[in-house]
Amino acid sequence: MQYRLIALDMDGTLLNDDHEITPKTAAALQQIAAQGTEIVFCTGRTPLNSIPYMEQLGLHHEGHVIVHNGAATVHTGTHEIVHQFAMEPQALEPYMHYCRQHHIHFDINTAFDIYVDSPEQMQAAAQQMYAKFQSFGLTTQLLPHWSELEQPVLKMxxxxxxxxxxxxxxxxxxxxxxxxMQRSGEFFIDLMHVQASKGTALRALAEQRVIAPEQIMAIGNYYNDLSMLQYAGLGIAVDNSPIDVKAAADEVTASNNDDGVYQMLNKYCGVSV
Structure with missing residues (x-):
């Protein structure tokens, strides 16, 4: 089987624990792309801190990233929003009230921007998380009234x-x-439009590209990846995945720190570096 599209989760899957794509995996992805296979990152990240990894590989000119766990699909060359699932922001108010009452940090996301409730009251861990975003030119803004937001809300x-x-x-x-509602990592819960998921976004992109599910390989590591693993003809979990995710996958590969993605590219796409 020649796979026409390979969908890759980023954190915990494609990236090692140092948030890097290993040289071996990078070279394999570049080889596969040169053969005509489309590489699509499917991530909980924003466009601004996912597209640079496509640029690093030299695959951004005509590529796509599925971001915010499926709430938006963005062209990596033009930064055009190809598709997005807009939420009804007023319906988030009870969830925001709960977070404030229980002193739990939250942010509100449009496709390209992140809004926070009260920057000066952020916990140290949240401040450290956002500090990492700054290297990508991504900064937080104070959440205004809903009526003042110029772009649709995609995720809390x-x-x-x-x-x-x-x-x-x-x-x-x-x-x-x-x-x-998705548990997108050990430290995260995401709320999105009821139809938004990596699987639905991947399906929409594949149908636009006239690519059948059996021509798609997807690799992920967490519960928010289940929908795309189940949609793809070949769904693969890395070894650092929870047991439920492994059980739902067609195959389990090595961990994100042991070139698990590369091993599957070698096995199913015939690349070797």
């Missing part, structure tokens, strides 16, 4: 300790869900 992201988020997820699961 909640950041806290695993214990805090376990309780938050449990509490919110009892609410009538107007949103797709």
């Amino acid at each position: 992201s909640v950041f806290g300790t695993p214990e805090q988020l376990d309780q938050t997820h449990s509490d919110w699961s009892l609410w009538t869900q107007a949103f797709n």
Whole structure:
């Protein structure tokens, strides 16, 4: 089978724990792209801190990234928003109230911007997280009134300790869900449009490109990757995935720190570096 599209989660999958693409994996992706296969990053990140990795590979001129866990698809060359799932922001108010009441940090995302409630009251861990974004030119802004936002709201992201988020997820699961709630990492919960997911965004892009699911390989590591692993003809989990994600995948490869993505590119695409 020649795969026409390879969908890759970034953190915990393509990137090692130093947030790098290893030289071996980078060279393999470049070889595959040169053969005509489209490489698409599918990530919880924003365009501004995902597209630079495509630029690093030299694959950005005609590429795409699926960002905000599927809430938007962006052309990496032009930064045009190809597709996005807009939320009803007023419906987020109860979730925001809960976070304020329980001292849990949250941010509000449009396609390219991140808004925070009160920068001076951010916990140290949140400040450190946003400090890492600055190297990509991504800065937070103070959340204005909804009517003052010029772009649609795509995601509310909640950041806290695993214990805090376990309780938050449990509490919110009892609410009538107007949103797709995803545990996108050990320290994150994301709220998005009810139809937004990596799988639905990948399907929309594939249909636009006239690519059948069986011509797609997807590799991921967490619960927010399940929809794309199940949509793709070949869904692969890296070894550092939770057991439920491994069980849902067609195959399990080595961890993100052991070139798991490269091993699958070598096995199924025949590249070797």
